[in-house]
Amino acid sequence: MNLFLVGDTDDDTVAGRVFTEGVAEADHNSFYQEVGKSGQDPYRSYIDFEGRDPLLAAQEYYQRSEQRPARFFALSDTQYALLTAHPDWNRDWFYRVQPEDVMLLDEREDLHHIETRKIRWNCGCSxxxxxxxxxxxxxxxxxxxxxxxxxxxxxxxxxxxxxxxxxxxxxxxxxxxxx
Missing domain, CATH: 3.90.1280.10 (HSP33 redox switch-like)
Incomplete structure (x- = not known):
């Protein structure tokens, strides 16, 4: 399986593709990410990963990249959550959190918005x-x-x-x- 994701922080857009046909046989799966910033060439990176779960692949990417640790949760068929670490994060708590805990975070924790983005799916192709x-x-x-x-x-x-x-x-x- 090959997963390809692309994001543009200026336009707040993401797009991607799952390659399931015509993929060269390999002994590993690949997760690709490409991020574009205005006036700069896009930055592409990838990792190889085990298994077939795209959320675990993305989580593995965060753990192995230069970005901060992140965890992804499937809360329902249509609802997902991303938990990211910030400075002074509680490592034990971060890795102990379960999906049911995420659903109740606003009741159990003092939450503050750091930023809000309305990300939309848009490749930009035409x-x-x-x-x-x-x-x-x-x-x-x-x-x-x-x-x-x-x-x-x-x-x-x-x-x-x-x-x-x-x-x-x-x-x-x-x-x-x-x-």
């Missing part, structure tokens, strides 16, 4: 980005790219969104870029 990625191939090997078809199916490599690209649309894109 026709323009797909056309830009296909343009070099189209300019040199248009017939091979389309293989006799008028439309090709393209998946975003980051989030797997599906795009139908026509030869006519890609020709129009290239003509605009040539102006």
């Amino acid at each position: 026709d323009v980005r797909i056309f830009a990625a296909l343009e070099p191939i189209f300019r040199h090997q248009a017939d091979e790219l389309f293989g006799g078809d008028d439309v090709i199916a393209v998946n975003c490599p980051r989030c797997s969104a599906k795009y139908g690209v026509t030869r006519e649309a890609l020709e129009g894109w290239c003509a605009l870029r040539d102006r």
